[in-house]
Amino acid sequence: MFSIFNIFENYTLTIALAGAALLGSISGITGTLAMLKRQHLTVNLVSYAALPGIAIAFILTDTNSHLIFLIGAMLTGLLAIVQISPLIRKKRGHQDRILTFILSVFFSLGIVLFTFAQSKPRAAQAGIETFFFGQPSVALMSDLKIIAVIALFLSIPLLLFWKELLITAFDPVYAAASGISAIKIEAVFAAILIGNVAAGVQTIGVMLMGAMLTAPPLAARQWTNNIRILLFLSALFGMLSGIAGSALSYHIQGLPTGPAIIVCAGLITFLSFFFAPKRGLCFVYFRSKSEQASAGLEAILEVLYTLSHQHTDKDFYGHPYSVIQSIFPLKTNTYTILSELCTKGLAVQTGRNEWSITPEGKKYMEEDLRGYVK
């Protein structure tokens, strides 16, 4: 069975895990950048565009060197980015439509070329079909080296141009007005993206690389509003899903790495969407419930307060339920609200089905009104 010891005993697995972890964390960071720039479709485009690149590289060189395949993937990725660059300033609706179309074209081209490439005698040996969904068994030391070198190269522009990347993502107009050239920064981002996709196509595969870049930042975003923590969490989630996914795929015969990793990343994202504080769906649901309840409380108290002005001679003058209900019809049960007001000491039940505001309640309302006047 799987245990912490045979991770280190098993050389192949160690390499596969290290590669997936490294890849996951850089994808987390690049993905965060793409998310902040709202360029999910560009991410998908570049990963699909790798497909024809790999096929062409194989057809032309007839090699099984992964490095050559990756160079092919990078070149077509670059071609795709250059092709869509005039669209960057276009309106979002247009952009999405055209991007989706170009993406499909690249994908179809990739499938056509792959079919052709697989008819070649050395296709099975070169293992090009693993580029669709990724494969852990091809994780050799040389592949880990490729990932490590790309990660190193990606971290340089990320560190150097972080400030510019951030301001362009947040406020491109202001960035341009402060003399930061949009074209240069887009080029830096494109280079980072293409590099990251090339690093990932072996382990995760062309089909799911886009998801690898989308899921970790999406999950991380649910937990924090701080960009530094966001980057850290995104890298962490990417790394965790990388490790878990490749371990899973190693132990289940015939399971490609890509889907395994993405399932793990998807699980993290799903949990984050539901259970994260502040942004998570559960939290939002309970907060809106409690807000509704407190809004109801104040509304009914206000009704009682207004009614009490009719009878200034008495401290407690009961008003029937039907009157209160008709002045302020609530969706929630008015009885429960009234009893909650009673337990808080802001209202009191004076008779059967009759309620009145207490002096504390009046004081509360008057303070509340003072707040409004201010």
Next chain:
Amino acid sequence: MNIKLFTGKKQRHANKRAVTMLEYLRRLDVAIHTEDLTVAYNNEPALWDIDMEIPKGVLMAIIGPNGAGKTTLLEAILGLVKPNAGHIHIFGKPSKKQRKFIAYLPQRTNVDWDFPISVLDMVLMGTYSSLGWIMRPNSASRRKALNALKMVDMDEFKDMQIGELSASQQQKIFLARALVQDADVFLMDEPFQGVDQATEKTIINTLRTLRDNGKTVAVVHYDLQTVTEYFDWALLLNVRRIAAGPVKEVLTEENLHLAYGGKSSFLSMEHTITSGRVKNQATAEKKDV
């Protein structure tokens, strides 16, 4: 100019030089001037043949109906859109290398307020232009940012995420970001849009402080009621330049008719100016869009 010192050809040269000298001296008092500035989007002119000057040290309103090219004018000065014709000079020199003297405050609605950065981080972006590429903001820029936040009464919110602020507070930190830039000219696009009364006062007081410190401030403004109260200089625009100068000279009924006239809004606009009470039509129109 007719100062007779020489005769014949020499005199004509002297005259010519005197004129250019005068022109030069006059330009010294001008922060920004444009000549024949024309900008078009898809063959539809947004600005047509604009000759205008923003004198140094004024608080100027840029007013005009919707689609008059107010924002386009700012964008052209900043080099964000390319003019089809004409020249822009900043402090007497072609605008290309002079843009570092300008701070810009875009419309608040331009950015994604859900962006995961703190108020201080956003204000620090104002220092990026002076830092240049690669350099990171240091403690000096941090101090500057905090000072700017203090100026607009927002220093206690420095660690909050920008999306948690109200519209008025967001506008104030936008202003703080422009203040950090330490510029000589401030170009602002509707800084009063969607803010409450108190914030409007804070903003206009900050702008006045800037002007009193010798800075030049040009503001795209839509509320005709407050133009005379807030500004001392105005440019009235409707694709073409209608009028420019001291506010009282610009805001005449005739000029306003030229700018806004023909539209159904004119009657109520006139009403606005005479009574000063009815809600400005331009604002109402804006909401419709």
